[in-house]
Amino acid sequence: MTDGFSDTDLFSTGDIFARRELLRVGHVPERDRIVGRDDEMRKVGAALGPATQGGPPRNLIIFGKTGTGKSLVSRHICRRARKHSRENGVDLRHVYVDCSDADTETRVAREMVLQVRDELSPSMEIPAQGIGASEYYRYLWMLLEDVDVFAVILDEIDKLSDDDILMQLSRAEESGKTDAYIGVISISNKIEYREQLNERVNSSLQDRELTFHPYDANQLEEILQNRRDAFLEGVLQDDVIPKTAALAAREHGDARKAVDILFEAGSLAEERTDSKVTTQHVDDAQQRTEVKRFQDLVSGSTPHVKYILRALALLTHDSDDVQFSTSEIHQLYERLAEQEGSEPLSHDRVYRLLKEQSFLGITESYHTGGGASKGAFLQHRLMKDPEIVIEALDTGIEDE
Known part of the structure; x- marks a missing residue:
């Protein structure tokens, strides 16, 4: 029995793309495709320069908005540093960890050791779960026994729940856990990230800061x-x-x-x-x-957060105003929640959830004076196009 499709038709890639990989997020292009980041590349290169000669690399914290080339430049320079190191007889290894996925010390430690294992000893069995960070570190130090330099890129480092991983990496050589020099390139979208680090980590890292400006x-x-x-x-x-x-x-x-x-x-x-x-x-x-x-x-948000955002989006879409009080949002939210068969949350709970969305940059919340009769109250403004929010949430509800 045939389904009526030839393999040529079934697996056709169309007549549009020649090299899709050039447009993939995470693709690291060749040097001649990197634009407007010469100065930044030199500075990242300077941090890794000593490592290519077998010395200790300098730690670096890179700041900048999303899409400014922070990850791309860091990964590109690390790859070039590895090649240059080999020419100098130096074994430099590097790993890249996205902390928005690996957001705890244990997950970062696991990601690091598995990447190193896959390069140096693919047959070594390391549990993917069921052990803690300390065990993953033990495997890591073992694998790095014959490595001269280990460079770690921690992307979106502000997503980590604590800075223990930085303490471990910055003190590993000093504490005798490894003879390899270790360098850390920390990447953050938040300029205030440095202020969150405790003094011991700051002291251990002795890092330099670099800011990537928008294109x-x-x-x-x-x-x-x-x-x-x-x-x-x-x-x-x-x-x-x-x-x-x-x-x-x-x-x-x-x-x-x-x-x-x-x-x-x-x-x-x-x-x-x-x-x-x-x-x-x-x-x-x-x-x-x-x-x-x-x-x-909003993929990880509760249904009630989505009802609240939908209420604010509908209010914004159907009005000339862009700012709405908690009470106005709560009234419409109640109707939406009931339509979905859910028990609405209290006014106070909706107030707190709206403030959380403000912290995430989805909304903007601020106090305003309502006059002598109304007093001060909190108003909220959607930071996204309401049509985008409505379509996104409608599609999300259908998928659920």
Whole structure:
């Protein structure tokens, strides 16, 4: 029995993309594709310079908004440092850990040791669960016995629940746990992260700080032009890349977002069996990427948080106002929760949840004076486009 599809049709990759990997998040491009980060690369290189000669690397804390090239530059320079080290007879190893996924000391320690194990001793059996951070460290120090330098990139380090991992790494050589020199590149979107570290960690790290500033529209356009060969020749209309760069420049110079939009535009053209990628695909792709980003942002939230955000989005969408009191939001939230068959939370609980969303940057909350008759109260403003929030939450509810 046949399903009516030939393998050629069933596994067709379309007529849009030539090298999709160039538009993947996390792809580390070659040097000639990295734009506007020469000074930053030199500074990261200077921190790793001593390590390539067999000496101790300098620790580094890198700050900057999302999509400013922090991870890309760090990973690129570490790869080049490893190659240069080999030429000098030095064994330098490095690992990359995303702390938004590995958000505890045990998870980071496990991720580090498994990456090193896969390179140095693939046959070594290390439990993926059931043991604590101290056991993972024991395996790590064992694996690093013949390594000269170990560099660790901790991306989104502000997501860690504590700074114990930094204490362990910064004191490992001093305490005799390893003879390898260890360097840490910590990456954070929050400039105030340094203030959260305790004095002992600050003292141990003796780090340097580096700030990555947002890309401008011209740099974003150059970044996208350098990845143009992700598409088949002649597929992109001339105004697609300039428009994509301009949209991303409005969003604080986020190169990651620019690449996301360009990839989604190509994907939409592919889905619609269009032969060209146009600015209409770019507009539709921006909407899609915004919806996906918001869904990712609230994916771990409770249903009641989503009802509250939906209430604020509906109020914003249906009114000329953009600021609403807790009471106004609570009234609509109650109706939405009841429609979904849930017992509504109290006014005070909704008030606290709204303040949490403000902390996460989804909303903005502030006290305002309501006049002599009303007194002061808290108002809330949605920091996202209400249409994006409504679509994201509607899709999320359907998926659940």
